[in-house]
Amino acid sequence: MYRYDEYDQKLVDERVAQFRDQTRRFLAGQLGEDEFRALRLRNGLYIQRFAPMLRIAIPYGLLSAAQMRMLAHIARKYDKGYGHFTTRQNIQFNWPKLPEVPDLLADLATVQMHAIQTSGNCIRNITADHLAGVANDELVDPRPYCELTRQWSSFHPEFNWLPRKFKFAFSASLNDRAATRVHDIGVHLVKNDAGELGYTIYVGGGLGRMPMLGHKIREFLPEVDLFSYLEAILRIYNLQGRRDNIHRARIKVLVKALGPEKFIELVEAEWAQIKDSYLKLLPQDIERMKGRFDVPAYVDETAADDGSYTAKLAADSKFAAWAKRNLRAHVRPGYAAVFVSLKANGVAPGDVTDAQMDALADLAEQYSFSELRATHDQNLVLADVARKDMYALWQRLSELGLATPNIGLLTDLICCPGLDFCSLANAGSIGVAQDIFDRFEDFDYQHDIGEIKLKMSGCMNGCGHHTVGHIGILGVDKSGEEWYQVTLGGSAENDAALGDRTGPSFSRADIAPAIEKIIQVYLEQRDGAEESFLHTYRRVGMGPFKARLYAKVSAETEVAA
Amino acid sequence: MSRLIRGNAVSADDWTELDDATAVPSTAKVIVSLARWRAERETLAAATAIGVRVDNSADIQTLWPELRDLPLVALEFPKSGDGRAFSQARLLREHCGYQGEIRAIGDVQRDHLQAMQRCGFDAFVPRDDQDLDDCLRALHEFDLAYQRAARDDLPLVWRLRRQA
Structure with missing residues (x-):
């Protein structure tokens, strides 16, 4: 912390x-x-x-x-x-x-929290890998760099009235779990050939109406030059970004209009004027920041793992199913990162009650060094749980309705609040999530389908990240009715890609059945259980999915004609 | 004479803003558009002093040779939410080293003044509906800042931490 x-x-x-x-x-x-x-x-x-x-x-x-x-x-x-x-x-x-x-x-x-710059055309909350500090594929903990950037961006006098909102994400691991390529600025912590720490900078990614993947604008930026480079990017954007059309005002539009090469040229020219200014960090600034984060007092493997975990896995199949799905490897032996699923049947994805929050605070104190993390998939993580505590934690999470064994599976879908709450939305998303939950409730079936990311937004603004879902659902309004467009093949990870539209949209009644058809086609087409949905789609293409999804519709059209 | 905020006080504005059609008074300090300054430089020399109004889409560093000897540059906030002049002010102060008055004009509101000041503005002509005494207070709403900008007379967090 x-x-x-x-x-x-x-x-x-x-x-x-x-x-x-x-x-x-x-x-x-x-x-x-x-x-x-x-x-x-x-x-x-x-x-x-x-x-x-x-x-x-x-x-x-x-x-x-x-x-x-x-x-x-x-x-x-x-x-x-x-x-x-x-x-x-x-x-x-x-x-x-x-x-x-x-x-x-x-x-x-009173608890060191705020709502500063969480909306408006300014620099928003900095996001990062939810497994930061515990992931075994990590170069360095990105969070001190995020906090440096949070402080630099808080109440920044120059950049509080930008053309449009501005989002940062940081990643420092081999697998990008922070969707950095779909942020205005994505920062990857890296080492250069000389072994020095620094950053690879991506600019101009984003979802919404014009989904785009960020361009790599700098392969290696030295560690101490973070603020000057960010100021150069933000200044070029503040001065040259479009302000005449809210839908063309994000930095991605500027980068596209200028072309990445020209954009880089402008940023580098501005940076040359400020890189050796007061904006340069001193190594001790970074060390001091690292020192303000608590280091968990891990115990050694024998103390963390008394053997009860393995025994309970063998004795309790429900516990084993949860552990298989909801735990992730930890850099420390004897520990695991525990995902708390906020995707239970009958609950809007991401919703938590006050009683659950209190109970989670207790569990964090008891089992995970008093810390929790929120993920961009709308779940929570207790990141530092010793194996000896795992069974007791699972029992308590089960009582709380927070142990649905579905992390990474179809019902671990992400979705925006939709028409039920949001004034921007064109269509409901929570009800569709419920339909999908009902249809795929059997966890064995979900396990058989395997890892799949279903993402849903109630409008073009794309808060549910539908364009980077393996399966994406976008709610649209058609003369007062809620309809849903479907995309396939998107990803926000290392293999980042934007999904392809299947074709005409589906009615509220037909959308959940359409998802089921897509899953059926995948199960038929995949080359064994090892081939993921995304890989299968990329291999076989849209054809088989399209054929199944629209078969009935075409038949009806012919009858009507 | 209208009033403005300058040097931590409300004072009478000793400059007159002119549109491009109004004749230049013979002895006055006037602010004119950049276009007029370019077109009528010789006639305008009759006035006591000239300040120039720069559009918020202008490239400050390109204009610098024309601005460097002026005692006043007015940067415009055409509507609230358009923050380009914040960057222009910093460029003028920090990249160009301009020492004259940088004046904020247009949709200048109480709640934006301290950020303007930190970016290098040192005179403010608030919108007519703004309470000037309240505006003065707004210049000191925060007495600490995370980041340095053009003007660094606020205590800066990183500097305090380095000194600790």
């Missing part, structure tokens, strides 16, 4: 006071609707379909037990008893009342 020093705390407290005064002026009629809108957005507050929606930042997904308990308190005191974890490792509350939001933010500040 990163722990605030007095300066971090003072800045957050001053922000609360500032927003309290802004809210007071707005409610007193001294601050106009438009002016206040821009200010409240920079504190994560949207006015939504039914009520305000407040988005709280969870920097790089890392939460302490005390913070989780505060989120439970907020759910109870200001909301209807639950919160919604998002695809950017944040949490949203859908029912706070505007006059109470300053108090809510003051409560958050």
Whole structure:
């Protein structure tokens, strides 16, 4: 956990006071609707379909037990008893009342949390690998670099009124678990041939209406030059990004319009003027930041693993099924990272109740060094659990409805709040998620299908990342009715790709059956159980899927003709 | 004479902003558009002092030879949310080393003033509906900053940490 020093705390407290005064002026009629809108957005507050929606930042997904308990308190005191974890490792509350939001933010500040820059056309929360620090394919823990970047970007005086929102993701591992190629800036921590640490920088990725993968604009940036290079990119964007059309205002459009080569030339020319300025980090700045993160007091393997884990795997098949699906390897022997599934049947993906949050805080304290992580797949992780504690943890998670053994499977789908909550949405997504859950409830069947990423958004803005789903579903509005377009073959990982449209969209009644047909085609076409959905699709192409999906529709068309 | 904020105080504005059609008074400090400055440089020399209004799409470093000797450059916020002039001000101060007045004009609101000041603006003409005394207070809303920008008289977190 990163722990605030007095300066971090003072800045957050001053922000609360500032927003309290802004809210007071707005409610007193001294601050106009438009002016206040821009200010409240920079504190994560949207006015939504039914009520305000407040988005709280969870920097790089890392939460302490005390913070989780505060989120439970907020759910109870200001909301209807639950919160919604998002695809950017944040949490949203859908029912706070505007006059109470300053108090809510003051409560958050007592546990070193805030909602700064979680919406609006500014630099948003920095996201990272949810297995940072424990993954066995990691070069270095990216979180101190994320925190440096969070602080650099917080209240940045120059970059708070950009053409459009701006999102960063960091990754430092062989497998990209942070979807860096679909962010405005993706940062990969790397070593060069001389063994020096630095960054590979990608710019111009994004989802939404114009999905694009980021371009690599710098192969190697020295470790101490992070801020100057980021300022150069942001400055070029702030000055040259389009502001005439909200749908053409992201940096990806600028990079595309200029061409990556020209964009790189502009950034490098700007960077040359500032790289040796006060923006250069000192090695001790980085060391100091690393030192502010707690290091878990791991015990050695024999103490962490007393043999009970293996015995319970053999004795309890339900536990074994959960362990097979929901645990990931840990860099320390005797430990595992535990995924807490927020994709239970009958629950909107990513939703957690106040009681569950309190219980998770207890479990984190008991079993995982008082820390939790939020993932961009809308699950939670207890990252440092000793094997000896695994069975007890599973029993408790099961009681809480948080042990669905589906991590990475079809029902571990990600989805936005959709038409039920969001004023932007064209179609519902939570109901479709429920239909899919009902249809594929049999976990043996899901295991047989294997790893697959289903992602769903209720509109073109793509909060559910549908374009990079192995199967993507996009809700659209057709003369007042909810319809769903399907894409196949997308990925946000190392093999990042945008999905291909299958063809005409499906009605609300037909979308879940369509997903089932896609799965059937995959099972028929795959070259043994080892071949993944994505690999199969890339090998056989759209043809067989299209043929099955639209067979009936064409027949009807012929009859009608 | 209208009022503005300069040097931590509300004061009377000693400059007059002119559109391109209005005749230049013989003894006054006037702010004109860059286009007019270019077209009427000789006539304008009759005025006491000239400041130039620069469009927020202009490239500051390209313009620098034309701006360097001016006592005042006005940068515009045509509407709230258009933040280009924040970058322009930093370029003018930090890349070019401009020492004259950088004045914020247009949709200048109380809640944006401190960021403008940090980017190098040192005079502000707030929108008519803004309370100037409240605007003065807004210049000190935060008394700490994570990052240095053009003006670094705020205590800076990284510097404090390095000194600790």
